[in-house]
Amino acid sequence: MGECPRVRLGDRVLHRESAAQREADRDPPPYIATTMFARTRCLLCLSALVSLPGCLGDGASTHPTAHRGPMPPEDWPAARSQATPAPDAVQAQGPDAAQGASEKPQKTRFSVGTFNADWAFDEVDDRSKVANARNSPSEIDWNWKVERIGDLLIAKDLDIVALQSLGGRREIVDIAHYVLSHGGPNYDIAYVEGTDRLTGQQVAVLSKFLIHDARRLDIQVSKHLVADVMLPDYTQLVVVNAQLRAGRYGSQTEFRRQEARRLRSEITKLRGSGPVLVLGDIGSHVLPETDGYTSSAPGMFAYADTKSHDDDCYDSGESHLAQRTHTNGDTPGRMFFCGLMPDPAAFSVVGKTVIVRGEIDDRRQNPWTIPVSQRDTSSHYLLAAEIPLRTAAAPGTPAARRTPSAAGPVAGPNAAR
Numbered sequence: 001m002g003e004c005p006r007v008r009l010g011d012r013v014l015h016r017e018s019a020a021q022r023e024a025d026r027d028p029p030p031y032i033a034t035t036m037f038a039r040t041r042c043l044l045c046l047s048a049l050v051s052l053p054g055c056l057g058d059g060a061s062t063h064p065t066a067h068r069g070p071m072p073p074e075d076w077p078a079a080r081s082q083a084t085p086a087p088d089a090v091q092a093q094g095p096d097a098a099q100g101a102s103e104k105p106q107k108t109r110f111s112v113g114t115f116n117a118d119w120a121f122d123e124v125d126d127r128s129k130v131a132n133a134r135n136s137p138s139e140i141d142w143n144w145k146v147e148r149i150g151d152l153l154i155a156k157d158l159d160i161v162a163l164q165s166l167g168g169r170r171e172i173v174d175i176a177h178y179v180l181s182h183g184g185p186n187y188d189i190a191y192v193e194g195t196d197r198l199t200g201q202q203v204a205v206l207s208k209f210l211i212h213d214a215r216r217l218d219i220q221v222s223k224h225l226v227a228d229v230m231l232p233d234y235t236q237l238v239v240v241n242a243q244l245r246a247g248r249y250g251s252q253t254e255f256r257r258q259e260a261r262r263l264r265s266e267i268t269k270l271r272g273s274g275p276v277l278v279l280g281d282i283g284s285h286v287l288p289e290t291d292g293y294t295s296s297a298p299g300m301f302a303y304a305d306t307k308s309h310d311d312d313c314y315d316s317g318e319s320h321l322a323q324r325t326h327t328n329g330d331t332p333g334r335m336f337f338c339g340l341m342p343d344p345a346a347f348s349v350v351g352k353t354v355i356v357r358g359e360i361d362d363r364r365q366n367p368w369t370i371p372v373s374q375r376d377t378s379s380h381y382l383l384a385a386e387i388p389l390r391t392a393a394a395p396g397t398p399a400a401r402r403t404p405s406a407a408g409p410v411a412g413p414n415a416a417r
Contacts, residue, residue: 107232109343109388110159110209113350114279114333116243117149118378121167121200122174131167131200137368142174148377150178152354153206156384157185160207160229162241162279168193172204190214190227190239203241203280205229219262224280226270233389237340238276240267244297246283246332256283260297267301267338268311275339277387278313281380285330287317301336313338316385321347325383327360327376333383346386355381 119134121127122142127135136142153161153175166172169191176187187206192214194202205211205227213228223243231237242263245256260282270276278301286296293299302315316322316335321344325333333349335342354377361367361376370376 107389109386110231111157111384111386112277112279112335113156113158113161113382113384114164114241114281114335115149115152115161115382116164116281116333116378116380117145117175118165118380119167119201120145120149120163120165120171120175122171124170127167127200128197130198135167141368144372145377146174146178148355149175150182150184152351152377152382153179154182154184155354156350156382158206158384159209160205160239160277162203162205162239164201164203164223164241164243164281166202166204167200168202169204172202172206176206190225192216192225194223194225196222201243203243205239205241205279207239217263217266219266221259221263224263231389235389236274238270238274240270240276240278240280242278242280242282244281244283246281248285253284256297257295257300260300264300264303271311271338275337276313277340278334278336278338280334281332282334283332285332287323287331288315298334298336301334314341316342316347316383319344319347321345322349322383322385325349325381327356327379327381333380335383335385337387340387342385342387348384350382350384351377352381 121131121135123136123139125132125135136145163172163175172189172191176189180186185206185208187208188211190205190207190211191202194216196202201223203223203225205214205225207227207229209232210230211227212230213226215226216224217226221242221244225241227239227241229237229239240263242259244259245252247253247256267276267278282298282301284297286293286298288299288302288304290296294304298315298317299305302313303311304315306312314337316337317331322335323331325331356376358374361370361374361379367375
């Protein structure tokens, strides 16, 4: 079988798989990828834990998800840009070079973020009618979307970031490759195809740290995934990325509550093995100080509806620094910290001058009809936070009562119950 057809995206050479290959690969297994190679519809042959027919042979193979990436042949050179220099190269830099490298300051905290990329769909028409209507009209338009999202991620340089409203694995690998090729981090990718056949929207996690497993839970929540991340202090952090039903109508609110209830049931089990970080677009405008919070989707993730404080998770919505994550003033972008605690003074809502270009776009208008100079990247801002390392609480520790910094105890309805 011949090579995958190739196209050029910006300054990158990308490999697109044929229609037959896309159809054969419609329901791929989960994978974790590094972005040291160019993105493919065939790129997964190199950077993901999946081999597609016609790329590295006629057969497809699946590698265990515990691996960071496929094992290259013995005669391959090291591919990562940050590979360790040869000993003579270190010596050539001077006698103090090796000593300086070993004295690199120890990381004391790590940064996390969540961002709804707002229909980050490339130009390929192979999805549902609803999804195809929101595709990028052309490769040029998709290049623009990738660059806008990529430049935002490069500027923030987050250690872990959860993305929502993606078209799929083609799109997340495009974004990660752009970040890497323009001086940003070489992110690991956790992606597992979701089950929302109406919109086709997907979620993914990018991490500077090792992702050694990615999976979906056996629940009826169409857009979610779980990634196991190894932090620099060797703590295993479970990252849950979810995009729940949005809207304020009664049926939408109830559907969202059902999704949150199912997901929290599984999160409770995950918490038994260590800290859990829930990131995503929760789809709800309800804040901790709002009436009805206890029974809302964010209230469920914060365990605000339970009698005990011992299972509380800290809701980022308790901080005014982490509110108004949508251009309409709502706060659907949220983080829930279970068994670990953020620095309450280090929340930020990012992109109000980068994501929004001039006046906020009317989201009822087709964004692709808006001139590039005025077109917003998304209707959502990026929510970021910092978490001190080596402060993870044991399972069952009441996170909302802990005092992680000089900012004082965390306030909010959970602490007052």
